[in-house]
Amino acid sequence: MTTWIDIGPLDAIPLRGARKVTTAHGCVAVFRTAANEVFALDNACPHKAGPLAEGIVHNRAVTCPLHNWVISLESGEVLGSDEGQVATFPARVEAGRILLDAARLVARPSAA
Amino acid sequence: MTKKLIVIGAGMAAGRLLEHVTDNQPETWEITLFNAEKRGTYDRIMLSPVLAGDRTYPEIVTHDDAWYGERGITTRFGERVTNIDRAAQTVTGEDGVALPYDKLVIATGSKPFMIPLPGHDLEGVIAYRDLEDTERMMSLSPGQRAVVIGGGLLGLEAAAGMAARGVDVTVVHLMGHLMERQLDEAAGFLLRKSLIDKGISIRCSTNSKEILGENGQVRALRLDDGTELPCDLLVMAVGIRPSTALAKAAGLAVGKGIHVDDQMVTSDANVLAIGECVEHNGALFGLVAPLYDQAKVAAQTLAGQDAAFVQKELSTKLKVTGCDLFSAGDFQGGEESEDIVFRDPARGVYKRLVLRESRIIGAVMYGDTADSGWFFGLIRDKTDISEMRDTLIFGPAYQGGTSVDPMAAVAALPDEAEICGCNGVCKGQIVSAIEGGATDLGAVRSTTKASGSCGTCTGLVEQLLSVTLGADYAAPAAQPMCGCTDLTHEDVRRLIKSQELKSMPAVWQAAAFKTPDGCHVCRPALNYYLLSEWPQEYRDDPQSRFINERKHANIQKDGTFSVVPRMWGGITTSDELRAIADAADKYNVPTVKVTGGQRIDLLGVRGEDLPDIWADLGRAGLVSGHAYSKGLRTVKTCVGTDHCRFGTQDSTGLGIKLEKVLWGSWTPHKVKLAVSGCPRNCAEATCKDVGVVCVDSGYQVGVGGAAGMDVKETERLADVPTEQEAIDVTVAFIQLYRENAKYLDRPYKWIAKVGLDWVKARVVEDLAERQRLIDAFALSQSIYQKDPWAEHARDRAESFQPLASLHQEAAE
Numbered sequence: 001m002t003t004w005i006d007i008g009p010l011d012a013i014p015l016r017g018a019r020k021v022t023t024a025h026g027c028v029a030v031f032r033t034a035a036n037e038v039f040a041l042d043n044a045c046p047h048k049a050g051p052l053a054e055g056i057v058h059n060r061a062v063t064c065p066l067h068n069w070v071i072s073l074e075s076g077e078v079l080g081s082d083e084g085q086v087a088t089f090p091a092r093v094e095a096g097r098i099l100l101d102a103a104r105l106v107a108r109p110s111a112a
Numbered sequence: 113m114t115k116k117l118i119v120i121g122a123g124m125a126a127g128r129l130l131e132h133v134t135d136n137q138p139e140t141w142e143i144t145l146f147n148a149e150k151r152g153t154y155d156r157i158m159l160s161p162v163l164a165g166d167r168t169y170p171e172i173v174t175h176d177d178a179w180y181g182e183r184g185i186t187t188r189f190g191e192r193v194t195n196i197d198r199a200a201q202t203v204t205g206e207d208g209v210a211l212p213y214d215k216l217v218i219a220t221g222s223k224p225f226m227i228p229l230p231g232h233d234l235e236g237v238i239a240y241r242d243l244e245d246t247e248r249m250m251s252l253s254p255g256q257r258a259v260v261i262g263g264g265l266l267g268l269e270a271a272a273g274m275a276a277r278g279v280d281v282t283v284v285h286l287m288g289h290l291m292e293r294q295l296d297e298a299a300g301f302l303l304r305k306s307l308i309d310k311g312i313s314i315r316c317s318t319n320s321k322e323i324l325g326e327n328g329q330v331r332a333l334r335l336d337d338g339t340e341l342p343c344d345l346l347v348m349a350v351g352i353r354p355s356t357a358l359a360k361a362a363g364l365a366v367g368k369g370i371h372v373d374d375q376m377v378t379s380d381a382n383v384l385a386i387g388e389c390v391e392h393n394g395a396l397f398g399l400v401a402p403l404y405d406q407a408k409v410a411a412q413t414l415a416g417q418d419a420a421f422v423q424k425e426l427s428t429k430l431k432v433t434g435c436d437l438f439s440a441g442d443f444q445g446g447e448e449s450e451d452i453v454f455r456d457p458a459r460g461v462y463k464r465l466v467l468r469e470s471r472i473i474g475a476v477m478y479g480d481t482a483d484s485g486w487f488f489g490l491i492r493d494k495t496d497i498s499e500m501r502d503t504l505i506f507g508p509a510y511q512g513g514t515s516v517d518p519m520a521a522v523a524a525l526p527d528e529a530e531i532c533g534c535n536g537v538c539k540g541q542i543v544s545a546i547e548g549g550a551t552d553l554g555a556v557r558s559t560t561k562a563s564g565s566c567g568t569c570t571g572l573v574e575q576l577l578s579v580t581l582g583a584d585y586a587a588p589a590a591q592p593m594c595g596c597t598d599l600t601h602e603d604v605r606r607l608i609k610s611q612e613l614k615s616m617p618a619v620w621q622a623a624a625f626k627t628p629d630g631c632h633v634c635r636p637a638l639n640y641y642l643l644s645e646w647p648q649e650y651r652d653d654p655q656s657r658f659i660n661e662r663k664h665a666n667i668q669k670d671g672t673f674s675v676v677p678r679m680w681g682g683i684t685t686s687d688e689l690r691a692i693a694d695a696a697d698k699y700n701v702p703t704v705k706v707t708g709g710q711r712i713d714l715l716g717v718r719g720e721d722l723p724d725i726w727a728d729l730g731r732a733g734l735v736s737g738h739a740y741s742k743g744l745r746t747v748k749t750c751v752g753t754d755h756c757r758f759g760t761q762d763s764t765g766l767g768i769k770l771e772k773v774l775w776g777s778w779t780p781h782k783v784k785l786a787v788s789g790c791p792r793n794c795a796e797a798t799c800k801d802v803g804v805v806c807v808d809s810g811y812q813v814g815v816g817g818a819a820g821m822d823v824k825e826t827e828r829l830a831d832v833p834t835e836q837e838a839i840d841v842t843v844a845f846i847q848l849y850r851e852n853a854k855y856l857d858r859p860y861k862w863i864a865k866v867g868l869d870w871v872k873a874r875v876v877e878d879l880a881e882r883q884r885l886i887d888a889f890a891l892s893q894s895i896y897q898k899d900p901w902a903e904h905a906r907d908r909a910e911s912f913q914p915l916a917s918l919h920q921e922a923a924e
C-alpha cells in the first residue's frame with residue numbers, strides 16, 4: 001500500500017534542480033525537471049556514490065557531479081556507455097506539493 | 113535549301129545565339145554578322161578584371177574571327193548597318209548594297225548614357241563600355257588622377273580597377289549610398305568603407321555641375337558646391353540606354369527598348385531582337401544571365417521550335433577583389449515583408465534577408481557571400497523557409513535534416529557556379545584541380561587561388577574537397593559543442609551575439625538543439641556566454657552551473673566541500689588566521705591546508721554547514737576566495753620592495769590591486785595571476801595566465817603561461833612603465849579573453865588559436881579598444897563583483913538544508 005507523505009512545496013526545488021531528503025536509511029534526492037515533473041532517487045551514484053542531488057538536471061536525467069555519469073531519473077539506469085542502476089521511489093506532485101511514498105522509504109533496505 | 117539570316121551586333125547575346133544556331137541547325141542558315149566594333153565577341157563583363165590587371169584581353173574573347181569562320185559565318189566587323197528595309201527584307205551596310213534576309217536578328221545592345229554636362233565632349237571624358245574605354249583607363253600612369261561619375265556596379269569596378277593600377281581615383285555619386293539599386297544603406301556603408309581602404313575617395317550625395325577643360329582636354333570636374341576635382345580622365349558610368357535608333361528608323365515598335373514577345377520576335381514576324389536593346393514586358397536587361405536565356409529562346413524560335421523567354425530573379429556580384437557583395441531580388445521590402453539581419457562588425461559582415469509569406473524575396477550580403485548561391489536558389493524557387501527560419505541566415509551549413517545537407521547542396525551546384533567570388537573561381541575549376549591532385553585546402557588554394565583572398569569561401573572549398581574525394585578527405589574537424597547541437601562553441605557564441613539571444617531557451621531554439629534543455633556539457637558554457645555577452649540583460653542560471661559554482665565551494669570525493677577564503681595578494685593577518693582557526697574548530701574541519709596559490713583551504717566541510725561557516729568567516733572580514741570558479745582564482749605575490757633586498761617594485765601592492773579589480777568576474781576557465789618583484793621571480797609569475805615581473809624600468813606583463821596538464825612559459829604581452837598601465841593591460845586582456853575564448857579554454861589555449869599578435873593589437877596597440885575592454889569589464893563587474901558567501905548566508909541558507917527529514921515520520 002502506498003502512503004503518500006507531503007515533503008514540501010514544489011517551489012522549494014528550483015526548476016532543473018534537486019533537494020535531498022534524509023531518511024533513517026540514507027539520503028534520497030528529489031528532482032524537479034523543466035516540465036515540473038518530480039522524481040526521487042537514491043542520492044548516490046552507482047559509480048563512486050556521488051551525491052546526485054548536486055548534479056546538473058537536463059531533460060529527465062541528472063549528471064553526477066563527481067565524474068559525469070548520467071543517470072535516468074525515470075528508470076534510475078545509468079545512460080551512455082557506463083552501466084549501473086540507482087534505486088527509484090514513487091514521487092508525484094499534487095496541488096503544488098511534493099509527495100513521496102513513505103512506506104517504500106521506511107521499508108527500503110539500508111543503502112548499498 | 114538554306115535561308116538567309118542577318119544578325120546586327122556581335123555582343124555576348126549574339127555570340128551565344130550563333131552558337132546555338134550553328135550547333136542545332138548547321139545546314140539551315142547562311143549567316144551574315146554585322147558589328148560596329150572592329151572585333152568579334154568578347155566577355156564584356158570581364159573587362160573589369162582586365163582593367164584591374166587580373167586578366168588580359170585575349171583571355172576574355174569568346175568568339176573571334178576564326179570561330180565565326182569555322183562556322184561559315186560571314187563577318188562584317190567594324191561596319192555599321194545604315195538601313196533596314198522591312199518591306200523588301202533587306203539590310204544595307206556601309207557599302208550601300210542591300211543584303212536580303214529571311215530572318216533578321218537585332219542585337220545592337222546599349223549605349224552608355226552620357227550626362228549632358230557642360231564639357232562632356234572634351235577629350236578625356238569617356239564611358240565604360242568597351243575595350244577602347246578599358247584601354248584608355250589602363251593607359252593612366254600611377255599618380256595620375258581620375259574621376260568616376262556614378263557609384264553603381266560599373267563605376268565602382270572602373271574605380272577599383274584604376275586604383276589597383278595606382279591611379280588616384282575619386283568616385284562622385286548622386287545618391288546617398290553606393291550601388292543603391294543593388295544594396296541597402298548598411299551594405300552600401302560597408303562597401304564604401306572597403307573602397308576607402310583601397311585608397312579610393314568616395315563622395316556620395318554629390319551633384320556634378322560642369323566638366324572643366326584646357327586645350328580641349330579634361331582638367332577637372334566642378335561640383336555644384338563649387339569644389340573642383342582635378343583629373344586626367346573622367347569616366348561617366350551612370351547607366352546604359354538600349355540602342356534602338358536602327359529599329360526605330362525601320363518602323364519597329366519601340367518603347368524604352370525594342371518591343372519583343374516571349375519568343376523574342378519584334379512587331380515584325382521576320383525580325384527578332386535580343387540583348388540589352390530589347391524591352392520585354394516593360395523590363396530592360398543589363399545582366400548577362402537573361403541575355404543568354406534570350407539567345408537560347410531566339411535560336412529555338414528560328415528553328416521553328418516552341419520556346420518562351422521567362423524573366424527570372426537576378427543576382428549581382430561586384431567584381432572587385434576583397435569587396436564581397438551579393439544582391440538579389442527585392443531588398444526594399446515593403447509593408448508585408450520582414451527582415452532577418454546578421455551583422456558581424458568585427459569581420460565587416462552584413463547579411464539581410466527580406467521575407468514575405470515564408471519566402472525569401474530578396475537578399476543583400478556584404479563581406480561573406482559564401483552562401484549566396486544557396487539563398488539565390490531559395491529566392492528563385494520560392495522555397496518555403498518557415499521550417500528553417502531561425503537559422504536561415506547562417507546558411508545551408510546550419511540547417512538540420514537531410515534535405516538541406518550542405519554536402520548535397522554543394523554537390524548539386526553546377527560546374528559554372530562561382531565558389532570564390534574574390535578570384536572568380538568556379539566549381540568546375542576547383543573540382544578539376546582536386547582531381548588533378550590538389551587534395552587539401554592549401555593545394556587547392558595554390559593551384560586555383562580559390563579561397564586565397566578573403567577566405568570566406570573556405571568552407572565551400574572544403575565541402576568540395578569532401579564531395580570530390582569522399583572518404584579520402586580528412587576534414588579539419590569542427591567539433592560540435594556537445595551532442596545537443598551540431599554547432600561549435602564558436603558558432604553558438606556568434607549566434608548569441610548576432611541574434612541577440614539573451615536567454616537559454618532562445619539559444620536552444622536558435623541553435624536547433626536536439627534536446628529539450630541541453631546537458632551538463634553545454635549548459636555551463638551557454639550560461640557563461642550569455643552572462644558575458646549580456647551582463648545587464650541575462651540573469652545567471654545556477655542550475656546550469658557545476659555544483660562548485662552553484663554552492664561556491666569545491667565538492668570533494670565524499671560529497672563534503674572545501675572552503676577557501678580570499679587573502680588579497682596572499683597577505684593575511686593574525687585576526688583572519690584566528691577566525692579561520694575558530695571556524696575549523698567549530699565545524700570540525702578535518703584538514704587545513706595551504707594551497708599553491710597562497711591561500712588556506714578548509715577541507716571536509718559538510719554542505720549543510722556552508723552558510724554558517726561563511727557567516728562566521730564573513731564577520732572577520734573574509735570573503736569567498738572563488739577557489740571553485742571559472743573566474744579569478746588568486747594573485748600570488750612575493751614581498752617585493754616592502755621587505756626584499758632585491759625587490760624593484762611593490763609587487764605585493766600590485767598583486768592586491770589586481771585582485772581587487774578582478775575578483776568575482778566569471779571567465780571561460782579559471783584564471784591565475786602572479787606578480788614577482790624582480791626577475792628572480794619567486795611568485796612564479798612566468799607560468800600563470802597573467803604574470804607580471806617587476807623590473808627596475810617598470811613591469812613586464814606576460815600572458816598564456818600554464819603549469820597544469822601542460823606546462824608553458826608566458827609570452828610577453830607588453831612592457832609598461834607604470835603600475836596603472838600594468839593593471840589596464842591586464843584588465844583589457846582578461847576582458848578580451850572573456851569576450852572571445854571558448855568555454856574551458858585557458859588563456860594559453862585561446863592565444864594559440866587567435867595568435868598573440870591579434871591580442872597585442874587590441875590590448876596593447878589600440879588604445880581605444882583597450883579602453884573599450886576596460887569599460888566593458890567594469891560594467892560586468894558592477895553586476896557580478898559581490899561576495900557570494902555573504903549573499904548565500906543571508907538569503908539562501910535554507911536551500912543548503914535537506915528539504916525534509918523523514919526520521920520522525922519513520923519512527924512514528
